[in-house]
Amino acid sequence: xxxxxxxxxxxxxxxxxxxxxxxxxxxxxxxxxxxxxxxxxxxxxxxxxxxxxxxxxxxxxxxxxxxxxxxxxxxxxxxxxxxxxxxxxxxxxxxxxxxxxxxxxxxxxxxxxxxxxxxxxxxxxxxxxxxxxxxxxxxxxxxxxxxxxxxxxxxxxxxxxxxxxxxxxxxxxxxxxxxxxxxxxxxxxxxxxxxxxxxxxxxxxxxxxxxxxxxxxxxxxxxxxxxxxxxxxxxxxxxxxxxxxxxxxxxxxxxxxxxxxxxxxxxxxxxxxxxxxxxxxxxxxxxxxxxxxxxxxxxxxxxxxxxxxxxxxxxxxxxxxxxxxxxxxxxxxxxxxxxxxxxxxxxxxxxxxxxxxxxxxxxxxxxxxxxxxxxxxxxxxxxxxxxxxxxxxxxxxxxxxxxxxxxxxxxxxxxxxxxxxxxxxxxxxxxxxxxxxx
Amino acid sequence: xxxxxxxxxxxxxxxxxxxxxxxxxxxxxxxxxxxxxxxxxxxxxxxxxxxxxxxxxxxxxxxxxxxxxxxxxxxxxxxxxxxxxxxxxxxxxxxxxxxxxxxxxxxxxxxxxxxxxxxxxxxxxxxxxxxxxxxxxxxxxxxxxxxxxxxxxxxxxxxxxxxxxxxxxxxxxxxxxxxxxxxxxxxxxxxxxxxxxxxxxxxxxxxxxxxxxxxxxxxxxxxxxxxxxxxxxxxxxxxxxxxxxxxxxxxxxxxxxxxxxxxxxxxxxxxxxxxxxxxxxxxxxxxxxxxxxxxxxxxxxxxxxxxxxxxxxxxxxxxxxxxxxxxxxxxxxxxxxxxxxxxxxxxxxxxxxxxxxxxxxxxxxxxxxxxxxxxxxxxxxxxxxxxxxxxxxxxxxxxxxxxxxxxxxxxxxxxxxxxxxxxxxxxxxxxxxxxxxx
Numbered sequence: 001x002x003x004x005x006x007x008x009x010x011x012x013x014x015x016x017x018x019x020x021x022x023x024x025x026x027x028x029x030x031x032x033x034x035x036x037x038x039x040x041x042x043x044x045x046x047x048x049x050x051x052x053x054x055x056x057x058x059x060x061x062x063x064x065x066x067x068x069x070x071x072x073x074x075x076x077x078x079x080x081x082x083x084x085x086x087x088x089x090x091x092x093x094x095x096x097x098x099x100x101x102x103x104x105x106x107x108x109x110x111x112x113x114x115x116x117x118x119x120x121x122x123x124x125x126x127x128x129x130x131x132x133x134x135x136x137x138x139x140x141x142x143x144x145x146x147x148x149x150x151x152x153x154x155x156x157x158x159x160x161x162x163x164x165x166x167x168x169x170x171x172x173x174x175x176x177x178x179x180x181x182x183x184x185x186x187x188x189x190x191x192x193x194x195x196x197x198x199x200x201x202x203x204x205x206x207x208x209x210x211x212x213x214x215x216x217x218x219x220x221x222x223x224x225x226x227x228x229x230x231x232x233x234x235x236x237x238x239x240x241x242x243x244x245x246x247x248x249x250x251x252x253x254x255x256x257x258x259x260x261x262x263x264x265x266x267x268x269x270x271x272x273x274x275x276x277x278x279x280x281x282x283x284x285x286x287x288x289x290x291x292x293x294x295x296x297x298x299x300x301x302x303x304x305x306x307x308x309x310x311x312x313x314x315x316x317x318x319x320x321x322x323x324x325x326x327x328x329x330x331x332x333x334x335x336x337x338x339x340x341x342x343x344x345x346x347x348x349x350x351x352x353x354x355x356x357x358x359x360x361x362x363x364x365x366x367x368x369x370x371x372x373x374x375x376x377x378x379x380x381x382x383x384x385x386x387x388x389x390x391x392x393x394x395x396x397x398x399x400x401x402x403x404x405x406x407x408x409x410x411x412x413x414x415x416x417x418x419x420x421x422x423x424x425x426x427x428x429x430x431x432x433x434x435x436x437x438x
Numbered sequence: 439x440x441x442x443x444x445x446x447x448x449x450x451x452x453x454x455x456x457x458x459x460x461x462x463x464x465x466x467x468x469x470x471x472x473x474x475x476x477x478x479x480x481x482x483x484x485x486x487x488x489x490x491x492x493x494x495x496x497x498x499x500x501x502x503x504x505x506x507x508x509x510x511x512x513x514x515x516x517x518x519x520x521x522x523x524x525x526x527x528x529x530x531x532x533x534x535x536x537x538x539x540x541x542x543x544x545x546x547x548x549x550x551x552x553x554x555x556x557x558x559x560x561x562x563x564x565x566x567x568x569x570x571x572x573x574x575x576x577x578x579x580x581x582x583x584x585x586x587x588x589x590x591x592x593x594x595x596x597x598x599x600x601x602x603x604x605x606x607x608x609x610x611x612x613x614x615x616x617x618x619x620x621x622x623x624x625x626x627x628x629x630x631x632x633x634x635x636x637x638x639x640x641x642x643x644x645x646x647x648x649x650x651x652x653x654x655x656x657x658x659x660x661x662x663x664x665x666x667x668x669x670x671x672x673x674x675x676x677x678x679x680x681x682x683x684x685x686x687x688x689x690x691x692x693x694x695x696x697x698x699x700x701x702x703x704x705x706x707x708x709x710x711x712x713x714x715x716x717x718x719x720x721x722x723x724x725x726x727x728x729x730x731x732x733x734x735x736x737x738x739x740x741x742x743x744x745x746x747x748x749x750x751x752x753x754x755x756x757x758x759x760x761x762x763x764x765x766x767x768x769x770x771x772x773x774x775x776x777x778x779x780x781x782x783x784x785x786x787x788x789x790x791x792x793x794x795x796x797x798x799x800x801x802x803x804x805x806x807x808x809x810x811x812x813x814x815x816x817x818x819x820x821x822x823x824x825x826x827x828x829x830x831x832x833x834x835x836x837x838x839x840x841x842x843x844x845x846x847x848x849x850x851x852x853x854x855x856x857x858x859x860x861x862x863x864x865x866x867x868x869x870x871x872x873x874x875x876x
Contacts, residue, residue, distance in 0.1 A: 017729075021586050021729055025586060025587070025588060025728070028588060031654060031773050031774060031777045032772055032773055032774070034769075034776075034777075129583060135584075135729070135730035136583075137578075137579045137582070137584060140575075140582060141575045141578070144575070144578060145574075145575020145579070145748070146573075146575060146747065146751060147467075147470055147755075148459050148746070148749075148750035148751050148754065149463070150463060150466055216469060274715070277712070277715060290462075290463070290743075291455075291458075291459055291463070291573070291744065291747040292573035292737065292738065292748075293737070293738050293743070293744060295574060295735070295736060295738075296734065298732075298736070299730060299731070299734070300730065300732070300733075305729040305730065305731070306730045308586070309586045309730040310730075311586075312586035313582060313584060313586055316586065317585075320767055321764075321767060323767070324764050324768075325764055325767075326759065326762050326763060326767055328762070329759060329761070329762030329763075329764065330755075330758050330762075331472075335469050335470055336468075336469060336470070336471065336472030
């Protein structure tokens with residue numbers, strides 16, 4: 001082999017980054033692989049728009065088959081995103097014996113098992129480091145470097161848009177979610193339709209992949225508890241700071257023997273926690289392995305060059321394997337294919353953690369006693385309570401921090417508290433991850 | 439293949455950790471590899487001492503040849519450390535077609551090229567993730583996940599003993615280096631003979647390996663500038679805090695085109711830098727890639743289980759390769775073997791950075807002017823100066839922070855300043871890494 005030919009389907013932002021790296025870092029890539037990596041073909045429905053990068057026009061095609069069927073192409077990079085035709089293209093590439101690299105978290109979260117099985121049967125590599133945490137090599141680390149460990153805990157900031165918004169709300173107390181979201185959209189850190197990010201689905205798709213690697217458990221996204229940041233109120237940001245907490249949208253995995261909690265929601269985190277310093281658009285993955293103890297990975301989780309860096313990392317690894325005559329050796333999710341995880345994902349109602357509970361109550365005698373009474377009836381014991389002055393609406397925020405409590409109890413108590421005449425609405429609940437609480 | 443048989447030479451602390459992981463995590467290792475990993479033989483001169491772990495006595499031998507020549511053993515783990523007989527054992531294992539995993543940074547820093555060449559010629563894998571930063575999968579990340587990048591900067595805390603001592607001195611202002619060292623020795627965080635750690639050689643050996651991966655440059659340890667933490671004075675720790683700096687022993691790589699700075703010394707770092715929060719025995723690697731931008735890896739850089747976790751990570755990767763029919767595919771340092779780095783390591787006198795310069799001067803008229811005059815004559819321009827009250831010895835510490843200056847100029851000025859009658863000794867020089875200074 002005197003060169004490694006690569007085809008790409010999807011010439012958007014990340015695709016432009018891939019081309020940029022292949023051009024600008026051609027020399028070091030060749031030094032690191034031993035032969036040149038050649039981009040042989042790029043397919044996209046739009047081959048007119050200027051991507052701000054020079055590409056030989058003869059490489060461009062609107063027909064993906066020109067990539068999928070080219071016998072000279074060893075590896076196909078899929079960057080169109082979404083379910084179809086991405087799924088069909090990837091399966092066809094695999095059937096044609098081509099290696100595959102993709103950044104498509106939505107597709108792999110939904111159709112991973114089918115695609116990974118096809119890759120195994122064909123003996124090809126499928127790389128997807130770019131699907132989680134952009135440029136941070138976290139999937140590879142879970143699958144290889146940290147493979148000796150049982151993963152007791154993973155806490156991860158996997159969505160840069162949410163982290164940017166929460167950081168801005170923390171740095172500018174009082175500013176509303178909507179205001180910061182508009183700002184983020186203006187800066188290009190949030191999509192025009194931001195739902196996928198701010199409602200947590202993007203992070204959930206990533207968590208499905210991480211859970212496959214850490215525990216070998218493959219679940220559909222809709223089996224996870226997912227709560228976004230749309231309802232975060234500036235008041236709760238301020239309260240968090242008073243408690244020396246920061247609010248982050250966390251993807252959490254917590255082991256209980258073979259079973260796991262796997263959930264995504266805004267979380268109060270002690271200001272001294274390694275993840276609390278992961279601000280702005282940055283991503284961070286904190287984990288605890290039974291042998292390796294605590295680790296933190298920090299870096300850019302999105303963006304053109306960081307994501308393309310992960311794509312090219314997979315291309316290079318695969319190129320080395322193909323040149324060495326050995327692709328398809330490392331299982332994509334890091335477990336032998338015929339192995340089935342013995343555990344399951346716990347229902348959110350089964351989890352036990354600490355809670356921040358804010359009740360907007362009318363300032364009448366006996367209200368606090370009624371609320372506390374309901375909590376007591378649901379076995380929720382209170383670590384601290386603080387009541388602030390009356391606000392414009394005439395209600396006072398009463399904030400409880402609970403001892404370890406069961407989610408089912410919190411939900412039921414919350415339901416009942418919300419129905420009290422003296423209470424404005426259902427309480428605001430934010431889960432707390434603080435090892436110092438009991 | 440229905441099992442993967444491993445032999446181990448060296449049954450000390452890390453070796454015990456390896457046995458522990460193979461025993462306690464047998465099930466997940468098998469799930470992740472597809473077949474069991476069997477520890478077939480352990481060689482150590484001492485096979486009597488109780489390591490606090492149950493091992494079938496028939497596996498133990500005092501004769502390393504029992505490991506090296508066993509035809510059933512596919513992989514040899516070398517954990518005896520030092521140059522010989524480790525080098526001979528590893529080369530013999532390679533000649534016998536066995537894969538090798540080692541944690542031996544001293545050996546690889548000195549004899550890496552010979553050993554890597556032998557591994558390539560024999561077509562075997564040689565894993566050494568455990569040699570740098572313990573459980574943190576940094577070498578694999580540089581070689582694979584981040585392979586698309588030119589590394590513009592690496593700043594790393596690679597020695598837990600030094601970081602523990604500097605952290606303790608920072609947390610307890612006024613406590614001397616010697617006092618903290620004794621404490622660290624009592625807690626098992628420093629060796630009885632701590633020279634290898636505190637004089638920077640351990641970090642330097644690791645930096646040689648990192649530099650091989652980031653730039654393909656292979657230099658002997660003695661080509662690097664290495665300065666340890668033995669002379670760090672509590673006064674400078676206090677001054678650092680006043681400037682909102684923290685002092686860390688950093689291993690630094692900074693690119694200048696093909697050439698690089700590669701140096702190890704105590705460094706003042708802004709308190710907000712991601713590495714400034716890496717405290718105690720923890721290690722951290724901060725890097726800047728041209729495509730991926732900033733990343734931080736944080737975790738335990740030493741200790742029984744974290745280091746053994748890295749050893750087993752390499753064992754698993756190699757086992758997958760061997761089972762898949764192909765080892766020796768990824769070059770150990772990440773570059774094609776016939777490739778030669780075009781750059782060189784700059785001499786310390788060529789570097790340009792900011793400096794903290796403390797002069798102990800007798801409080802006489804005209805002294806400050808003389809010192810500043812010498813600096814000016816050597817083209818050193820001063821960013822700030824602060825003079826503190828007279829101390830016990832009758833001298834006053836005068837602290838300068840310089841604008842960007844050339845090391846050669848600093849050295850020469852320092853030499854001259856030290857010879858002034860009004861000055862007690864050669865100035866204390868601590869390099870500063872602060873992007874906000876010019």
